[in-house]
Amino acid sequence: MKKNMGTADKVIRIIIAAILGTLYLTGIITGTLGIVLLILAGVFVLTSFISFCPLYAPFGISTCPLKEK
Structure with missing residues (x-):
């Protein structure tokens, strides 16, 4: 698996999670929607x-910064 997620993308996902x-946990969302x-x-x-995000791979999306050689 080749990395396809940059730092900003990872931070945003962790904040959303x-x-x-x-x-x-506070009970604001409950039931099936809460579990999903x-x-x-x-x-x-x-x-x-x-x-690595499996949904990015088929579309060739990468949020990793380009490394210069």
């Missing part, structure tokens, strides 16, 4: 840690 987790959003938050955290 933290917000979704907080909303679920909690799973999405987990996916955001996982993809941030591995710096």
Whole structure:
């Protein structure tokens, strides 16, 4: 797996995951929607840690900065 996520993308995903987790734990979002959003938050955290988003790959999207040689 080639990294395709830059720092800004990872930070944004972690912030969104933290917000979704907080909303679920405080009871603001509940039920099926809450569970689905909690799973999405987990996916955001996982993809941030591995710096790879499987949905970016088929479209050739990369938010990594270009490294000059």
